[in-house]
Amino acid sequence: MPLRGGLEWLRARDPGLRAVRRSARVTLVACTGFYVARYGLGNHVAAIYALFGAIASGGMSFVPGTPRERARTLLAVLPAAAALVTLGTVLGVHSWTAALGMLGVGFLVSFAGVGAPRLGGLAGGLQALYILACFPPYAPATLGARLAGLATGMVLMAAAEMWLVPAPPPGRYADRLARAAAVASRTLRALAAESRSPPFDSRERLITASQELRMSRVPDDERPTSASARHRALCQGATYMRHLLAQTWQLAQEARDTPGTRDPAAARLLQASATACHGVALGLSGRGPAPSDAPYTAGAADFEAHRIRLPIWRANSAAVVRGGAIALDIAHTGTFLVTAVRIALGAPVPADTTPPAERPGPFWYAGRPTLSLYARRLQTHLTPRSVYFQNAVRIALALSAARLIVGALDLGHGLWALLATITVMGTSATGTRTALWPAFGGTLAGAAVVAVMLYFVADHVAVYAVVLPPLYLLAFSAGPVLGMGWNQAFSTIAAAAAFAQLGPAQPGLAAVRFTDVVIGGVTGALVGLLAWPQGGTGELRRACSRLLDQSTRSVTEIIDTIAGDGTAGDAPARARLAQLIAEASYAQYATERGDPDPAHPADKDWMAILLAGNRVITMGQNLLDHCPPGVLAAWPLSAAHLRDAAHRLRLTALPLMYDLRSRKPCRAPVEPPAPDVPTEHAVIADVCAASDGRAPDPMSYYAVDAAIWLASLQRLVTAISPSTEGRTAAQG
CATH class of the missing domain: 1.20.58 (Methane Monooxygenase Hydroxylase; Chain G, domain 1)
Structure with missing residues (x-):
């Protein structure tokens, strides 16, 4: 019975046992490649790269898709991974060349995921491969063994994705x-x-x-x-x-x-x-x-x-x-x-x-073609306003700075400093702070265990070989199930067990590892806090506020045009541009993993805001195409109701726009006057009265369509306004 209770607890935290399955695949592949190269071939270089090849492509990466699609992605990216290892091997001759390479690799690898979630999910793993290769010893003669180990780990990982306890395909x-x-x-x-x-x-x-x-x-x-x-x-x-x-x-x-x-x-x-x-x-x-x-x-x-x-x-x-x-x-x-x-x-x-x-x-x-659309998205986000661009620059600066610091201090295990930098870097200040303390706490706990392990086990390599698989199994599954701190603790112990099999285990390794993680974590945290801390949500808020502003202005001008009091001018064009920017911001926001919306129901219904903008553009243009300017002047009562409804929509949107820009509800929101009779009912009553038992003028039905349009927009904006934050109206 305790076993059944434990499985139920695990399934509750890991639905479908996806993390456990993934941990089992990565552990088996990583340890198999490592053991074969280390004990079968006696090649320490190939062993460590086989280990890291599997960890980078499986444990440090998130590749969406079916098992077959994930396998194809890993095989397709293998040449790029080999190029990064080669580049790191060549540039590792000096700390400053390695840091410059880290600056370019950090930016390009991160930014390349702008329109390809699978490539973006591999960014951390690909950066880790360059990091591993650019650290001492500088040994370009070992490049062949490095690439052979890398290929072994990634090819085995691709095969495991398809045939070794494969995860059920995603919905x-x-x-x-x-x-x-x-x-x-x-x-x-x-x-x-x-x-x-x-x-x-x-x-x-x-x-x-x-x-x-x-x-x-x-x-x-x-x-x-x-x-x-x-x-x-x-x-x-x-x-x-x-x-x-x-x-x-x-x-x-x-x-x-x-x-x-x-x-x-x-x-x-x-x-x-x-x-x-x-x-x-x-x-x-x-x-x-x-x-x-x-x-x-x-x-x-x-x-x-x-x-x-x-x-x-x-x-x-x-x-x-x-x-x-x-x-x-x-x-x-x-x-x-x-x-x-x-x-x-x-x-x-x-x-x-x-x-x-x-x-x-x-x-x-x-x-x-997809390649053309991908190039267009890259071009669109090549601006400091893009969170993809911001995050790529932040990661590149943090990794490059960490590499320079490690080189200047001549840290023997500086690799862990840069891996810690990758761990704590988030797309916002909040994300960085959230990752920092679990990383430090987990590493400190793991370092304490490593110190005890190295003291008692010393140079008994067989013990490290036996405990390595269960340690990595716990390391890769602990993060999703228990949290980042547990992941860092078990990763610290597992890494020490792996490297202890490649050379004499130094008693001070635990303290060195913790020092490296502190340096890398602090560097990543400082850069993350100083450079663009808003993240994807901040840019999306600005874009949606701009969309609501331009859309409601466009509604007012369209109604004024067909009612005979004005002209639309370039209002629809401004709304279309705002819509494109908001859609691009929403696309980048949706790629950020772990969206908090289910746990925080006060978060905005971003898709509803995009829907409002879309409705303004499509229906507004339809009215302009079919209604000559001033056509509704023949029904002054209907025209007045429509103008009032457009004004009321604008007033309803103002507190929401303020909320989106300032991240806090408007203290004195503008309360639009509620009509005695809903707009669509008033306009329809006017049309019915004007018909006097006859078929109405066909153009009067456009007043009805406009009223239905405004009513749907009013319900939609009201449902996501600050006063109703935390719920979405049924009709929205």
Whole structure:
């Protein structure tokens, strides 16, 4: 029974035993290569590089993907690893040349992961290989043995990823999107049945499906964060899906409150939307072909032609008009969703018809090769405003400074100083402080054990050989299960046991190791605290604040344009630029491992902010394309309601923008006046009254569409405002 309880405890801390499996693979490969080279071939150099080759590519790296994909990645990066070992061997002749090389390697290896999560996950391991090679002894004649040991460790590690207790393949973000599409399809199909309301739990399922698409709810190895068109399309498709779910939630709420008010044409449109969502679910799950937007486009055209001919005279006409407008919004959103899903599945999509003045279009990346998109992301982040750039510079400066200090002090085991620097470097000051004290405490505890071990075991090599595998097994699994301090303690003991088999064990090794870690840790901490301590969240906050600012300004100017009081000017263009910057910031934020959102529910729903910006751009441009300037002046009451709603949206966003910039809620937030009647209801009532029992002017329906648009934006921004921090409204 104690054994069962221990397994349950371990599974609770390590779901699927992923860390234990990974630890077993790395330990077996590292020790096998080390023992074969050390005792079978008698080559100490090859032994240490076989050991570090496995540790760098398995223990110090995080490569997302399936076992086969991880194996391919390790084999593909082997030439780069060999180049780094060669460079470190050559530049190790002097401390200053090794430090200059460390500066370049530290930056390039870190920055290269900007659009490739697998390469970014290998950054620490690749840097460790250069670090190992650039330390004394300076022995270029041993380069062949170094490369042979490295190749042995990495090739065995690649084979182990596939065949040795392989980890279960990670979940797919596409499956989350498919499940959300299936939920939307079922609910829309129920809503299309005029005689009954959707199932009782439909609204709860819609909320759950929307929340599961948030990146903060997605495991690290499942997030679509690369620069490829597929990953971009999945992220964009999730944004459209969340809006589709939110509007479906609105219809489900209305069906509960006012059943039996569905227009037959709107019901047919909802049925077409349900069919298209079902196709999305089948395509993403691999059970069907790529979806088609034909149901959406045909249903939307039929509905628009129908609603402008429909006389308005019944008592429930307002509910019919509102439900139809929301159904049309769902269909338009679904068209964008299908295009994104087709890109993700590699299916052809129509050519971009976005006018040059309105580019880049929403799917500018479609059809572009991955290498081109990766180069574009590299270019985009080659700026001090990019956290990728900031972090690469910080790591390069810290490692280079640590290498100079180690050389100046002539530390015999200075390798551990630079490894400690890598350990404590985070993307923010908080991350650095969090890593620093466990690193020191764990190393101190491990050093104490090493001192005792070296005193009692002395030069009995067989004892070190026996304890090495269990020590590394504990070292690689202790971090995820128990914390960094335990990882540092067991790593310190394991490293001492490994090096004790290559030469005489010195009694003072424990103190030397602790001194090295203190030097490396302090150097990394100082550089980490002084250089750009905000991390990915800080840049994302600024970008999202800018997006909300430009988007709400654009909404106001668009409404003024169609209401006859102004002109949009370059407002949509500014909003599009802010959207691109925010999307790039969100992509880099999503690559940071261990997002705190589940444990800290007060963190913002970043995807909802991107959704708001996306809705401003797509729907706002649609209104400008179809509504001549001043067209709504013929309905002054509706125009006034729309202007008030746009102003209220701006006021709602102001405290959120302040909160994002300052990291603290606004002390005196602007409270926008709540309308006596919701905007969409007031505008619809005006349209119904103006029709006087006749079919209304077709242009008046654009006032209805604009009201539905503003209402959805108001709900979305209200859900993530400081006053509601810590929750996301059901419809958002």
